[in-house]
């Protein structure tokens with residue numbers, strides 16, 4: 001089955017829900033059993049990995065509709081939902097470490113994931129080393145006897161470096177480390193992590209899976225080998241997501257393939273246009289041929305989403321504000337993946353540690369939504385006029 005078909009049928013089970021197309025919203029905490037044997041059987045089945053309702057926190061048919069669809073699309077064994085993308089990142093890491101361990105994390109990681117490593121992991125005696133996202137197979141030089149996790153994210157948050165995931169995975173596996181990837185940018189459609197050596201893949205479902213900027217959710221998908229550990233960690237830590245949010249995520253997922261195609265097309269158009277602007281220093285979009293990671297993107301990815309950055313020629317803060325403040329179609333705000341366009345200013349030099357980021361050319365990150373690109377370009381164009389007056 002092709003992905004466009006899978007995304008429509010995966011995880012659905014109308015036959016067990018009165019023929020209703022989408023898995024309904026099951027609100028549940030207590031689940032009643034009719035006998036002790038039924039209760040014990042349910043727990044035994046669950047311990048064997050079956051999807052049975054035992055208690056609200058452990059999942060319901062609503063949860064499984066999303067989890068099973070994401071597992072199938074990403075090409076993993078099973079998926080666990082979390083209440084946010086960050087919770088998914090944190091628990092995926094936490095599953096595989098204990099006090100005294102060491103992990104390697106890309107310097108281009110989503111900044112809140114870095115905060116988790118620098119604060120929570122540190123507090124519990126796990127050491128983090130950040131590595132150059134472009135390190136490739138040389139990561140083997142940073143692997144210590146106690147390195148248990150290699151965390152990747154490609155392209156990098158805000159800066160869009162492409163990582164050579166298969167090379168990193170090979171080196172990590174030689175040393176017995178588990179390879180995690182934050183696969184949010186490509187979504188389960190445009191990158192198939194398990195075909196490239198990833199053991200554990202994370203989605204901030206908040207972004208493209210939900211697709212409408214109104215729900216927080218995360219998923220972690222693993223290989224068969226790593227599933228029991230991940231599921232145990234999630235359960236012990238009390239991780240669960242509300243059924244209404246899960247429902248909206250599985251509803252959003254059904255249209256992801258058409259939305260993503262449009263985000264990709266629109267973003268490439270805007271990126272190409274930006275490249276020709278005299279105010280622009282560079283455009284950081286992996287699908288553009290002059291992006292340093294373009295070859296890796298072409299080799300491993302099936303598409304590009306609507307998120308990329310560009311850097312301005314050096315200009316004043318007032319000029320940047322004049323550009324951003326009066327944009328009409330680009331909302332100024334965090335997150336992305338919804339139907340609407342967004343812009344945010346970022347200074348990667350403020351948090352990078354393994355690599356130096358020169359902030360002389362200010363970085364603006366765009367999410368290109370589903371609006372008409374002529375309108376988006378006109379909006380940006382007016383922004384450049386305001387910028388030029390204050391440069």
Ligand SMILES: *Cc1c(COP(=O)(O)O)cnc(C)c1O
Nearest residue numbers: 084085086110182184204206217
């Ligand atoms: C947004 C984001 C997250 C966190 O997701 P939330 O649902 O906002 O917690 C993690 N990784 C990446 C790459 C993200 O963009």
